[in-house]
Amino acid sequence: MLHHPPQPPPSDFLKRAHTYSIVAYDSVSGDLGIAVQSKFPNVGGLVPWARAGVGAVATQALSNTDYGEKGLELLARGATAPEAMRIIMRSDPQPSQRQVGMVDAHGNAASWTGDSTFDWAGGRTGGGQVGGKGQMITGHGYAAQANIMVSDATVRNMAETFERARGSLADRLIAALVAGQAGGGDRRGMQSAALLVVRAKGGYLGGTDRYIDIRVYDAPDPIKELQRLYALHKLYFFTSDSADLIPITPALQKELEAILLTEPANQPQKWLAAPQPSLNQTFLTALANFMYWENYDVRVRMDSKIDRVALEDIRKNRRNVRR
Structure with missing residues (x-):
């Protein structure tokens, strides 16, 4: 028997990208990228932002695209990832409802989790910093963050796997995503995923910087589908070794x-x-x-x-x- 009436969800609940993601920089290739999975359709159309030679951003929870668009512009002007994030937060009317990961082309990384995001929520950055709600953490190389997770194992698995993994940045990002799901993932399940990696003139025949841009709009196992599409992408868009x-x-x-x-x-x-x-x-x-x-x-x-x-x-x- 209910002693209290059920509480209605917040008015913005359906707009939230309940998500785990990792943004990262590869110091060898110069690649920048993001991998993300969510119980939310077409997460690739909302969360990941990147520009070759500039930086990569994941903006989730109650996603604010300013962190992507304006964040990359600030990075292009010379701000570090932590500086750019703090600048945008100062004009953000709802920072407590945001979760953001950002890395610049020098490897500086930052992750923010607002104190109004849903449990479990938090992040990790390269160098071992761990943060919970209401905290910004900084580090080097990557930032992993998640909200509405089963536990902190998702972020921990992503960070540890990314650090151990070998291969290209894309290979390591996907490995981190797989490990994150193995840690429990989103409490509500799986629905969509995306992988975005940018490299100067890395796109088709050198025409764009979008070296890899794969989105799984909706699938029972979006990470498995992302892996399948990544294999096809390598076949059709990577030149011969x-x-x-x-x-x-x-x-x-x-x-x-x-x-x-x-x-x-x-x-x-x-x-x-x-x-x-x-x-x-x-x-x-x-x-x-x-x-x-x-x-x-x-x-x-x-x-x-x-x-x-x-x-x-x-x-x-x-x-x-x-x-």
Whole structure:
């Protein structure tokens, strides 16, 4: 029996990004990025902000986009992450309801958790600083923060895993996200996730700074889906590693010709009209056209070699069709 009537939720409750995130800087590559998961749809459209050579921001709880837009502008003008965060907080009418992580292009990091955010809420920064509600903490390299968590294990796991993980910044951010969920994650469950990494001219053919920009709008397991999409992103947008280039042997040429002579399946004209006696220009051009058609643009070659990663995907896709 209820002794007290249930209390209505705050009027802004549905606007809150109940979230755990990590923002980080890679001193080797210069990459800046954010990984985030939430029981909130399209968290990638709200929480992560980043600019190559400037900084990265996660603004959550009752999210205030000023921390993203104005925060990056302040960082671009020379403010450190803690300085930029404090400047914006001074004009924020509701800092107690915000949670923000920020890192600049020199690795200075800051995390703020307002004292009106929902339990469990807090953060950690590189260097071992731990903060709860009503605290700003500073550090170096990264800031991890969360609200409405099962316990502090989510943030602790993210921080410890990020520090131990190897590989690119994106690899380490995703590893941290996986570890955060293993620590309990959002008390209400999972719904969306995002990964944003910026690098100067790191986007498609150098046209943008958005090296990686992946958003899972809504999924039963958004982190698993984020991992799947990240694997696809690497396949279609990362250029070949020299270690993955293999020679097209006579046997491999015959295997590829079987595809080039019969595809595209829905087109009367195929990539090759007849088998070729060698790795001549006709064969290499047909192979390149086929790979462009299949979206392996950044892995196309004309030097009698083929990218092993693309080749494995070509084989896998045709095995799936034959089943």
